[in-house]
Amino acid sequence: MKIGILGGGQLGRMLIQSALKYDDEFYTLDPDSDAPCHNISYFTQGNFNDFETVLNFGKDKDVVTIEIEHVNADALAELENQGVKVVPNSKIIKTIQQKILQKEFYKAHHIPSPEFQVVWNSDEKIMMPLPFVQKMNTGGYDGKGVQVIKTEDDYQHLWKEASVIESLVDIDQELSVIVARNEMGETKTFPVTEMVADPKLNLLDFNICPVYLSEEVQKQIDSITEKFLNVVNSPGLFAIELFLDKEGKVWVNETAPRLHNSGHQSQEGNANSQFEQMYRVVKNLPLADTDAVTYSGMLNLVGAEGYAGKVIYEGMEEVLKLPKTYVHLYGKTETKSGRKMGHINVLADSKEELMEKLIKVKAMVRVIA
Amino acid sequence: MKIGILGGGQLGRMLIQSALKYDDEFYTLDPDSDAPCHNISYFTQGNFNDFETVLNFGKDKDVVTIEIEHVNADALAELENQGVKVVPNSKIIKTIQQKILQKEFYKAHHIPSPEFQVVWNSDEKIMMPLPFVQKMNTGGYDGKGVQVIKTEDDYQHLWKEASVIESLVDIDQELSVIVARNEMGETKTFPVTEMVADPKLNLLDFNICPVYLSEEVQKQIDSITEKFLNVVNSPGLFAIELFLDKEGKVWVNETAPRLHNSGHQSQEGNANSQFEQMYRVVKNLPLADTDAVTYSGMLNLVGAEGYAGKVIYEGMEEVLKLPKTYVHLYGKTETKSGRKMGHINVLADSKEELMEKLIKVKAMVRVIA
Numbered sequence: 001m002k003i004g005i006l007g008g009g010q011l012g013r014m015l016i017q018s019a020l021k022y023d024d025e026f027y028t029l030d031p032d033s034d035a036p037c038h039n040i041s042y043f044t045q046g047n048f049n050d051f052e053t054v055l056n057f058g059k060d061k062d063v064v065t066i067e068i069e070h071v072n073a074d075a076l077a078e079l080e081n082q083g084v085k086v087v088p089n090s091k092i093i094k095t096i097q098q099k100i101l102q103k104e105f106y107k108a109h110h111i112p113s114p115e116f117q118v119v120w121n122s123d124e125k126i127m128m129p130l131p132f133v134q135k136m137n138t139g140g141y142d143g144k145g146v147q148v149i150k151t152e153d154d155y156q157h158l159w160k161e162a163s164v165i166e167s168l169v170d171i172d173q174e175l176s177v178i179v180a181r182n183e184m185g186e187t188k189t190f191p192v193t194e195m196v197a198d199p200k201l202n203l204l205d206f207n208i209c210p211v212y213l214s215e216e217v218q219k220q221i222d223s224i225t226e227k228f229l230n231v232v233n234s235p236g237l238f239a240i241e242l243f244l245d246k247e248g249k250v251w252v253n254e255t256a257p258r259l260h261n262s263g264h265q266s267q268e269g270n271a272n273s274q275f276e277q278m279y280r281v282v283k284n285l286p287l288a289d290t291d292a293v294t295y296s297g298m299l300n301l302v303g304a305e306g307y308a309g310k311v312i313y314e315g316m317e318e319v320l321k322l323p324k325t326y327v328h329l330y331g332k333t334e335t336k337s338g339r340k341m342g343h344i345n346v347l348a349d350s351k352e353e354l355m356e357k358l359i360k361v362k363a364m365v366r367v368i369a
Numbered sequence: 370m371k372i373g374i375l376g377g378g379q380l381g382r383m384l385i386q387s388a389l390k391y392d393d394e395f396y397t398l399d400p401d402s403d404a405p406c407h408n409i410s411y412f413t414q415g416n417f418n419d420f421e422t423v424l425n426f427g428k429d430k431d432v433v434t435i436e437i438e439h440v441n442a443d444a445l446a447e448l449e450n451q452g453v454k455v456v457p458n459s460k461i462i463k464t465i466q467q468k469i470l471q472k473e474f475y476k477a478h479h480i481p482s483p484e485f486q487v488v489w490n491s492d493e494k495i496m497m498p499l500p501f502v503q504k505m506n507t508g509g510y511d512g513k514g515v516q517v518i519k520t521e522d523d524y525q526h527l528w529k530e531a532s533v534i535e536s537l538v539d540i541d542q543e544l545s546v547i548v549a550r551n552e553m554g555e556t557k558t559f560p561v562t563e564m565v566a567d568p569k570l571n572l573l574d575f576n577i578c579p580v581y582l583s584e585e586v587q588k589q590i591d592s593i594t595e596k597f598l599n600v601v602n603s604p605g606l607f608a609i610e611l612f613l614d615k616e617g618k619v620w621v622n623e624t625a626p627r628l629h630n631s632g633h634q635s636q637e638g639n640a641n642s643q644f645e646q647m648y649r650v651v652k653n654l655p656l657a658d659t660d661a662v663t664y665s666g667m668l669n670l671v672g673a674e675g676y677a678g679k680v681i682y683e684g685m686e687e688v689l690k691l692p693k694t695y696v697h698l699y700g701k702t703e704t705k706s707g708r709k710m711g712h713i714n715v716l717a718d719s720k721e722e723l724m725e726k727l728i729k730v731k732a733m734v735r736v737i738a
Contacts, residue, residue: 021696285689
């Protein structure tokens, strides 16, 4: 089958890597001629935000999918009209692309998500009490396009564009759950993972699985994933990012309609990875079992501050000596401050051992130039 | 790093698949324009038995390795002279390529291997009593180039070319052990696997791991792998195929200087796979841990007799519904009788469960056209 992917980054690369177990042909579209997928797929250099480019790329494929949500969804809708299968469908991509529509989707379907106000332009009065979160309607990615307004002084920093103004959750834990639905309507949920963020770069830092949650919390999450999968009305793999607040209530922060950084530890930690699951969704195959086989965790390899140029993974050889430690690099030759260059998965027999190993590994390796 | 592989078949494909976790560039050489590696590496169509072709292919690579041993080893020796790293080195490839040299290698190093006589031409008198095995000196592969001569009548079928005449072992179990050595001299051994052969096609059928062996048998195997790794004098990953005879003695049948069918279940069954290990050998990195994490087994997907053409995997969707069952296809579009098209790995909690699952899966799927 000819499978087209909008985006040629690391998520696409790991999807293709995983799917090399099968017999399909992968085509990728990315503006960067050196994108991680460029030498492992039939590669087209081009802008996935451009209507004509996406249309031309997709029209001779059996199925088109995405590894980034900021793509031209109108072109995907047109491809659907022309009979090309698009996974997930253009409608849900459009909804999730725009924070305003995404929030309204949760509201309409009674999926708990923090209270919000829509602001279309900078003249509108903000009713939300301080502190609050501003999320740009479009273009947010990897923590960009999101800011916290804490004081009256901060009002001057407000972005003057369409956004969602959201009440600030008093976060106890940041959780994530990856769910999948195929065209036949079969659904499957990965075990919940906990994300531990680096406040400086606002990029995911550690990700651990499984997480022990009270029955009450697990029930709320099950209700959210069940509702979501019922109403999403599209095949797809989705990462639902959650906040557990200090009062034990679960809120949906946001959803990504694609493979997600918070699922990377599934490569070695679960019976099947999110990449295998995504492949099965794209092909409308029976979904894979997602059991956690042991404790697993992930840390991102991010370009160290102050370094740019040809990447060097300092300390990597020592890391490779560690048992149950799995290095995943993304085939990017150039590093820069904060760039996601790879990740390391670690397995362990207990949560304590896992955290110890993650902290140890993190201290061993530096992404420099 | 620029890594060149002679051969572009499934072993190369799975090596590249596994190594996509890292940042290297893979180049492959194969006569078949549609070889499994052709669309996931920088591909050169050409004959890996031709001196000039191999020399030209290898001269600008950082390291050249093999996924099939029937290559032009003189060209590899010339590449070594020119400063290109070759893994494993040309000398051990030459030794293993020729059954006569391979047998003499075992004899010289006191590695137990069935008694043998070398026959250079058809006039020589065969001293070995019946029944015996004839192995062609060169060109044997996948069970080809090996025959058993049982009766005086069979003498007429003797191949009239240089061969090894070997005493027939009264086989109790066929075992295999994959060993690795890097340039730094570090060595690592995978747990022993048992091979259950299909007598009709003479292709590996099931492969299971771990195998419970008596202390005495394990000691013999440890002694063989230790000796081999001590004397091989080359970095490399090697599959040592063993016979355990009915008296409890272990014999080396033959060695492959490369990735091997008997190690495929390591993809999901071991802490790291033979492909990860091979990558580390090629890059001279610390070797990976090889522990078996659970019971694992493998069955080959071989083209059914009587079918040739565009492949259909009958029953595959049902197989994909089974938990802990992993399908690996090789990207070959055309099937024919006996062609290796893929394999399926299965995990289980006990040997009984494993055998049950393997037999069940084998009955579910058929490779037809």
